[in-house]
Amino acid sequence: AQSVTQPDIHITVSEGASLELRCNYSYGATPYLFWYVQSPGQGLQLLLKYFSGDTLVQGIKGFEAEFKRSQSSFNLRKPSVHWSDAAEYFCAESTLGGGSNYKLTFGKGTLLTVNP
Amino acid sequence: GAVVSQHPSRVICKSGTSVKIECRSLDFQATTMFWYRQFPKQSLMLMATSNEGSKATYEQGVEKDKFLINHASLTLSTLTVTSAHPEDSSFYICSANQGRYEQYFGPGTRLTVT
Numbered sequence: 001a002q003s004v005t006q007p008d009i010h011i012t013v014s015e016g017a018s019l020e021l022r023c024n025y026s027y028g029a030t031p032y033l034f035w036y037v038q039s040p041g042q043g044l045q046l047l048l049k050y051f052s053g054d055t056l057v058q059g060i061k062g063f064e065a066e067f068k069r070s071q072s073s074f075n076l077r078k079p080s081v082h083w084s085d086a087a088e089y090f091c092a093e094s095t096l097g098g099g100s101n102y103k104l105t106f107g108k109g110t111l112l113t114v115n116p
Numbered sequence: 117g118a119v120v121s122q123h124p125s126r127v128i129c130k131s132g133t134s135v136k137i138e139c140r141s142l143d144f145q146a147t148t149m150f151w152y153r154q155f156p157k158q159s160l161m162l163m164a165t166s167n168e169g170s171k172a173t174y175e176q177g178v179e180k181d182k183f184l185i186n187h188a189s190l191t192l193s194t195l196t197v198t199s200a201h202p203e204d205s206s207f208y209i210c211s212a213n214q215g216r217y218e219q220y221f222g223p224g225t226r227l228t229v230t
Contacts, residue, residue, distance in 0.1 A: 032218075034218065036221070041207075041226070043122075043209055043221040043222050043223040043224045044209070044211075044221040045221070046221075094217040094218065101148055101167070101173070102216055102217050103150065103162055103165060104160075104211075106159045106160050108158070109159050111157075
């Protein structure tokens with residue numbers, strides 16, 4: 001079965017430090033990959049997505065992610081973290097579900113804490 | 117663009133009653149909407165996929181008769197939790213497709229059953 005793995009449950013960084021959140025996917029030669037962010041008690045906001053083409057994708061809020069087929073990875077990065085980036089981050093892959101609908105398979109999430 | 121709303125944001129109901137949650141795509145038409153459930157400190161669990169004008173497709177283990185889904189128009193899907201019990205208390209999130217592969221999420225509904 002398809003799966004998305006986020007190895008880090010909780011990461012703490014200092015404000016201004018760089019950030020990398022890891023994600024590995026297991027399905028498909030041509031994956032459709034996403035990173036979402038969720039603040040407490042809120043829905044999910046799409047940060048960025050990868051469908052094809054350039055393997056380094058830029059997203060909102062200064063985030064970027066790099067698709068590496070050889071490693072089945074789609075890691076999220078940010079050069080300098082801001083206190084407002086503290087949130088839960090979910091990696092997801094779009095996979096074919098029942099019928100002809102594509103559904104999202106989510107990783108378990110990584111909680112980011114930012115120290116002042 | 118791609119804004120999805122949910123109503124209500126919070127609801128408290130008594131055990132045995134039913135509660136309806138609405139999900140609307142505000143600036144686009146969504147042929148497919150999804151309903152998720154999220155427990156504290158956990159990821160999202162897909163409950164069902166609904167296509168406009170047809171029956172919803174439920175994930176394994178989700179009770180169809182308990183979680184009624186209606187997708188009557190291209191901008192509205194509803195989830196009704198019937199005969200709610202305290203174990204149904206959770207955070208329910210809907211999403212809508214824009215394009216084939218990506219989903220945009222609503223802000224969620226916190227359901228508490230007393």
